[in-house]
Amino acid sequence: QQQVKQSPQSLIVQKGGIPIINCAYENTAFDYFPWYQQFPGKGPALLIAIRPDVSEKKEGRFTISFNKSAKQFSLHIMDSQPGDSATYFCAASPWAGNMLTFGGGTRLMVKP
Amino acid sequence: NAGVMQNPRHLVRRRGQEARLRCSPMKGHSHVYWYRQLPEEGLKFMVYLQKENIIDESGMPKERFSAEFPKEGPSILRIQQVVRGDSAAYFCASSPPSESYEQYFGPGTRLTVT
Numbered sequence: 001q002q003q004v005k006q007s008p009q010s011l012i013v014q015k016g017g018i019p020i021i022n023c024a025y026e027n028t029a030f031d032y033f034p035w036y037q038q039f040p041g042k043g044p045a046l047l048i049a050i051r052p053d054v055s056e057k058k059e060g061r062f063t064i065s066f067n068k069s070a071k072q073f074s075l076h077i078m079d080s081q082p083g084d085s086a087t088y089f090c091a092a093s094p095w096a097g098n099m100l101t102f103g104g105g106t107r108l109m110v111k112p
Numbered sequence: 113n114a115g116v117m118q119n120p121r122h123l124v125r126r127r128g129q130e131a132r133l134r135c136s137p138m139k140g141h142s143h144v145y146w147y148r149q150l151p152e153e154g155l156k157f158m159v160y161l162q163k164e165n166i167i168d169e170s171g172m173p174k175e176r177f178s179a180e181f182p183k184e185g186p187s188i189l190r191i192q193q194v195v196r197g198d199s200a201a202y203f204c205a206s207s208p209p210s211e212s213y214e215q216y217f218g219p220g221t222r223l224t225v226t
Contacts, residue, residue, distance in 0.1 A: 006154075032213040043116075043203055043217035044155065089154055096211035099145060099157035099168060 004092050006103025013080055014111050021075045021106045023090035028071070030092040034100070035064065035075045038087045047088075048075070080110045114139055116206050116218035117186075124224045131191040131198070133221045137206030144187040145215060146179060149201040161187060194225045 006023045013019045023033075034049035050057045050064045050073065057064045061078040077084055087107050091100040117136040125131050137144050142163050147155040157171040161181040172179070176194075181187040191198055201222050205215040 034213070036217075041219075043118075043219045046214060046216060049213065093213060096213045097143065097160075097167075097207070099160055099171070100147075100155075100205075100215060101157070102147075102154035104154045105152075 004090060004101050004103040006090050006106060008106060009104065010107040010109075012109045012111065015081060017080050017110070019077050019080055019084075019108055019110070021088055021090070021108070022072060023074065023092075023103050024070075024072045025092050025101075026071065027092070027094065027101075029094040030101075031095055032093045033064070033066065033073050034091050034093075035062070036089045036091065036102075038089065038105075044089060077108075080108075082110050082112050085109050116141075116204055116216055118202075118204050118218035118221050120221060121219060122222050122224070124226060125194045126226055127195060128193050131194050131223055133189040133191075133202050133204075133223070134186040135189070135204030135206075135218060136186045137204075138216055140208060141206035141216075142209040143207045143212075144181050145205040145207075146187075146189050147203045147205065147217075149203060149220075151200075155203060158189070191223075194223070196225050199223055199225045 004025050035047045036044035037047045038044045048059045048062045063076040066073045087105045089105050090103040144161045146158040149155045159172050159179045160168040176192045178190045201220045203220045205217045207215050
């Protein structure tokens, strides 16, 4: 019940395309859903996060869509650039101060 | 540098040796989390500490692993008698003293056991 399932495992898009990464969860106690971006050899960097009281959140080129009834959330990257090539992780947490449960990651490649 | 600091960045140990990984949280942060990332996998929670207290160690292996966050100094993750399966990247994250969802990660320590 603590799992967060992420798909796809890898994704290749052309520059300017809109990659979409999906996550699904079972634990209805989850209350916070962040996305992290990780470059090789680096630590995960917090990209954007959403709480269940809204269905969408946008920050720059990154948008989270959240479907509470389906227990799913997704990351959209508008006008993707080669510099966005990285591994993206979704995560979830039931309350502030609690551990994050991570998805398995999506390796994104944006071709020039 | 106001970010989370971890050292060493790379650590090589022979089987049976001890590994000590250090984490200094962001300035003003008093909550520290340790996560482990195996190759090509997501991060797995290990332990959550506040100053001088272990809050949640449900992800820690029962043997050989321990963690502390003393009143002064960095948090330490200690692995005794390392085995090849301990080879992984170990990440530390910190969050502010008030209840906060956001966790900020350090660059990690990559442990290789030979």
